[in-house]
Amino acid sequence: MTASDAIVRLRQLRLERGERAVLRGIDLDIARGSVVALFGPSGSGKSTLLSALTGELAPAAGSVEVLGQPVPSAGRALLELRKGLGVLLQGNGLLTDLTAAENVALPLRMHTDLPAPVIERLVAMKLHAVGLRAAADAYPRELSGGMARRVALARALALDPPLMIYDEPLTGLDPIACGVVMSLVRRLNDTLGLTSIVVTHHVHETLPVTDHAVVIADGGIVFSGTPAELQGSTDPLVRQFLDGQPDGPIPFDSRGAGANRQDAA
Numbered sequence: 001m002t003a004s005d006a007i008v009r010l011r012q013l014r015l016e017r018g019e020r021a022v023l024r025g026i027d028l029d030i031a032r033g034s035v036v037a038l039f040g041p042s043g044s045g046k047s048t049l050l051s052a053l054t055g056e057l058a059p060a061a062g063s064v065e066v067l068g069q070p071v072p073s074a075g076r077a078l079l080e081l082r083k084g085l086g087v088l089l090q091g092n093g094l095l096t097d098l099t100a101a102e103n104v105a106l107p108l109r110m111h112t113d114l115p116a117p118v119i120e121r122l123v124a125m126k127l128h129a130v131g132l133r134a135a136a137d138a139y140p141r142e143l144s145g146g147m148a149r150r151v152a153l154a155r156a157l158a159l160d161p162p163l164m165i166y167d168e169p170l171t172g173l174d175p176i177a178c179g180v181v182m183s184l185v186r187r188l189n190d191t192l193g194l195t196s197i198v199v200t201h202h203v204h205e206t207l208p209v210t211d212h213a214v215v216i217a218d219g220g221i222v223f224s225g226t227p228a229e230l231q232g233s234t235d236p237l238v239r240q241f242l243d244g245q246p247d248g249p250i251p252f253d254s255r256g257a258g259a260n261r262q263d264a265a
């Protein structure tokens with residue numbers, strides 16, 4: 001992969017929470033146009049890694065480049081970079097007293113000076129993209145969990161960000177809604193020319209739409225490759241995670257174990 005193919009480049013990245021290194025020595029390139037799944041046991045540092053991409057957490061060492069530039073630590077430059085990131089956080093974050101359309105319009109109202117009729121048209125397009133144009137006037141409480149997630153997705157897409165970041169997009173959804181959301185992630189990625197990073201525990205629902213899978217555990221990347229390579233992996237850490245075994249190299253309480261390892265690092 002050449003530098004221009006990578007939309008995210010991490011080099012010898014070390015991320016700390018408090019005094020403790022959650023991740024260290026992370027090298028990773030994410031190819032433009034790909035859907036990349038980031039897996040790992042609870043507490044392994046997936047959300048922490050996302051925080052580094054969005055500039056919420058500065059590296060303790062190493063570098064983070066997103067959209068071809070080092071992530072600024074603060075100020076206007078960081079706000080500008082964030083406009084290029086569509087982030088769907090855990091939970092939908094929809095405002096309950098606004099309709100679906102009003103929720104999707106929020107980022108456009110906040111970050112652009114577009115006239116109201118243009119915003120209305122853009123909102124209709126985004127809702128159409130997630131298959132919910134007819135639900136424009138519904139309030140979040142009137143939507144199913146899967147529909148609400150898709151409205152949140154439309155809102156994350158509002159400013160046409162080239163990079164989408166999904167943190168646990170399937171939590172709380174039934175299997176059918178999981179399938180719908182993951183197919184949508186893939187379809188939007190391809191039709192809109194995006195790059196997508198999906199952090200999730202839902203390995204089996206996610207792998208079919210994924211180009212590249214990364215597993216983090218024990219403070220580092222323990223696997224990086226295609227879904228087929230992941231499924232064929234014989235690495236005990238990877239197998240334990242994939243097969244959901246309680247006993248294995250990853251201690252059951254991975255948060256505590258990580259803390260101990262870092263003390264030694």
Ligand SMILES: Nc1ncnc2c1ncn2[C@@H]1O[C@H](COP(=O)(O)OP(=O)(O)OP(=O)(O)O)[C@@H](O)[C@H]1O
Nearest residue numbers: 017018022040041042043044045046047048049255
């Ligand atoms: N704001 C914070 N302050 C201090 N420690 C934190 C903070 N956020 C996360 N941590 C710690 O950092 C470690 C990694 O947490 P993180 O949330 O990144 O893991 P995760 O892989 O996303 O977990 P999960 O799958 O449960 O969401 C954990 O030990 C967690 O307790």
